[in-house]
Amino acid sequence: MGRIVCVANQKGGVAKTTSVVSLGAALAETGLKVLLVDLDPQSSLTFALGIDPDDVEISVTDVLTVGAEVESAVLPAPEKLEVLPATLDLAGAESMLLPVENREFVLRQALEQVGSRYDVVILDCSPSLGLLTINALAAADELVVPLQAEMLSHRGVGQLLDTVADVNRLLNPRLIVRGLLPTMYDGRSTHARAVLADIGERYELPVLGPVPRSVRFAEAPGLGGSILVTSPRSAGAKAYRDVAAALMKAWRVAAPAVKKATRKA
Numbered sequence: 001m002g003r004i005v006c007v008a009n010q011k012g013g014v015a016k017t018t019s020v021v022s023l024g025a026a027l028a029e030t031g032l033k034v035l036l037v038d039l040d041p042q043s044s045l046t047f048a049l050g051i052d053p054d055d056v057e058i059s060v061t062d063v064l065t066v067g068a069e070v071e072s073a074v075l076p077a078p079e080k081l082e083v084l085p086a087t088l089d090l091a092g093a094e095s096m097l098l099p100v101e102n103r104e105f106v107l108r109q110a111l112e113q114v115g116s117r118y119d120v121v122i123l124d125c126s127p128s129l130g131l132l133t134i135n136a137l138a139a140a141d142e143l144v145v146p147l148q149a150e151m152l153s154h155r156g157v158g159q160l161l162d163t164v165a166d167v168n169r170l171l172n173p174r175l176i177v178r179g180l181l182p183t184m185y186d187g188r189s190t191h192a193r194a195v196l197a198d199i200g201e202r203y204e205l206p207v208l209g210p211v212p213r214s215v216r217f218a219e220a221p222g223l224g225g226s227i228l229v230t231s232p233r234s235a236g237a238k239a240y241r242d243v244a245a246a247l248m249k250a251w252r253v254a255a256p257a258v259k260k261a262t263r264k265a
């Protein structure tokens with residue numbers, strides 16, 4: 001079973017989806033096999049990978065609510081990624097799951113079907129602590145929490161960490177918090193530097209990154225890829241490569257040896 005990484009923060013606009021795409025691309029670039037899972041009814045991850053949710057026939061909603069096979073729903077995405085796409089009807093999935101026995105474990109059970117095919121599965125959560133996010137936390141080995149480096153109050157992060165403690169106790173003792181990931185960091189701002197210095201201590205958690213603020217992130221989807229390919233030498237691309245390397249180090253996973261291209265005779 002590959003590592004399952006949940007990317008969550010119930011605040012919107014903190015770069016969850018951007019981090020899922022960029023980190024996924026950085027891991028895939030090393031040769032790892034990566035599956036991204038869109039758990040947001042707004043389908044931003046699916047869109048970001050160039051897939052129109054209206055064209056998706058089998059989605060994560062079908063996997064969670066009517067037992068469709070994960071394999072039947074997974075689509076190929078750019079940069080050697082694969083995605084379990086979302087569609088707008090995912091908004092109704094939570095209420096459909098409510099009466100289901102073991103409703104917190106539906107995603108975990110579904111991912112068990114394919115876990116051995118991937119080195120890493122990354123879950124992109126919606127901005128809420130609802131049942132879909134609980135399913136993600138119940139399925140994951142570890143959690144990465146993106147947060148805006150400039151915000152002094154990270155209201156919600158404390159609540160998310162309380163939820164993790166409940167999940168540890170009731171649903172998934174394996175889950176660890178891999179780290180906080182400050183995003184949109186402006187190193188020229190003394191304020192941002194002060195916040196960054198304070199974050200890790202305040203929550204007593206490792207700090208990954210930071211990821212610099214850059215307009216290239218907003219441009220990337222329009223250019224048809226992650227920042228890893230649209231601006232491969234940018235500071236933003238380097239930041240996500242560094243986070244990927246830190247994760248692989250923690251997992252003791254070496255990049256698979258890349259086969260040399262064999263010359264045609």
Ligand code: ADP
Nearest residue numbers: 012013014015016017018184212213214217218
């Ligand atoms: P979330 O998934 O948490 O709602 P997104 O990943 O969709 O957040 O990001 C919100 C917006 O911020 C997007 O327009 C994205 O392009 C932009 N963004 C993400 N990371 C950065 C960054 N490091 N610098 C500048 N803009 C960023």
Ligand code: MG
Nearest residue numbers: 016017040044
């Ligand atoms: Mg998002």
